[in-house]
Amino acid sequence: MVSARDLDPSASPLDYYGSELRRLRETSGLTQEALGSCIFVTGSLVGQVETTHRVPTRDFSERLDAALGTDGMFSRLVGLVLRSQLPSWFQQYAEMEARASYISTYQAQMVYGLLQTEEYARAVLATGMPNNLDDLLAARMERQRLLQRDRPPTVWVVLDEAALLRPIGDRSIMRSQLRHLLSFHERRWVQIQILPFAAGGHASLIGSFNMLRFEDEPELVYTEDLISGHMTANPDTVREGSLRYAHLQAAALSVEESAALIARVMEERYGEQSGSGGRALA
Template identity: 40%
Template structure:
């Protein structure tokens, strides 16, 4: 059963939570007699970003929502409460259901044979990846991806387990500077319990599930779900047979990959030999 289309357009584009968030910012700012430049100074951002947030054209950072709650006398914590819903609607309709599930997951397992998953991409790496689709809203897409990563820095982060093909580490996305920053980020993650990073070495040419990136989400309550990353859009599967197949495939991938204590030195070696 595919669940990615479930209630994706329950709120129209003109009244989406993202647009509503922006409208509320503008209402409170004007009520206070504050200019966009003044709000931008409080939020450590520019006039143009405030304008884009107010028009619903840019996802707000959590820091921006916190600033609004601090600056606007009648906010009452409203902007931080609105922020998760606004973030969800910053993504394409087919991806919103996954973002919602990811936000509540207690464990996230991912496999990718070609790229670093979005959840661990640096801003520079994400920009290069997203740029390939020639979007007209590149800054918006990058901001949304970076804000999605907030789940890893909150007080109760999910356990992240990533299995990657070694080729992912060697593929020069954006050049040496971009890759250096990205591999340093991955290396830091590998050293941060309870997260796990495993690399399938290039000496293993064929392995289970090598053709398609996918992931598994686990929750405090309820069954696991599977996310398949595909073109032109990914989808979420919840049928027990699909989840069982994906779990078996992931277990085999983890067994095939180098153990964590050997994967980390491999990241160091590629970083030193190819991108330093």
């Protein structure tokens, strides 16, 4: 078992976080129990974070900053800690995503990660049967903070109609998720279009993909397969991705029509009057 004294602060963001927590707590003359009392958690939880057996949350970090007077250090550090919990092959993409000024995505199977509710995201992540579900969920929620910036990136999302109709979790989770999508309708920097089944064959039957644009860096295309992700700035690939995305946007419903479809599916398929199996009543 790792002890606080055995931590190598340079080993990972989580190790650095734990060692700094221990150092600053001891400098303040506080036991784990005393600090836990100050931030309304158990001393055991403080010890688990110090020894990297638990990943800190943003709320935990903000309370630490207030209790230890660290001028937001842990609140800044927790983003790196949570990102480090993502699969290694996804971490570089998450770093680039956080720097992008324009994000466009086509999602064929599910709601885009940056627009997922916590309950929906938990249900999605659980399908991969991970051992660290809570940590992955916290990392996904942390990624979404880029939409709350003073100057957030422009995000353009094309969702296949299948993403609305495939029940992820129970009916209440889906209803909340679709209501969450509708909440973006008045935000100019987030635009959502639905690609309807009626569009038939389309430019990305091969699957989902993301494109990232930056102020002063080459544009990127990101795709995933069963076990990993692939990111490239190859000009030919970027050009092909841009062309395909333009065709998807042209085939999709308008933003207004898409919002109307989301609202209709939310009420007819996942409303309180729908059948127990999540299907709309005749």
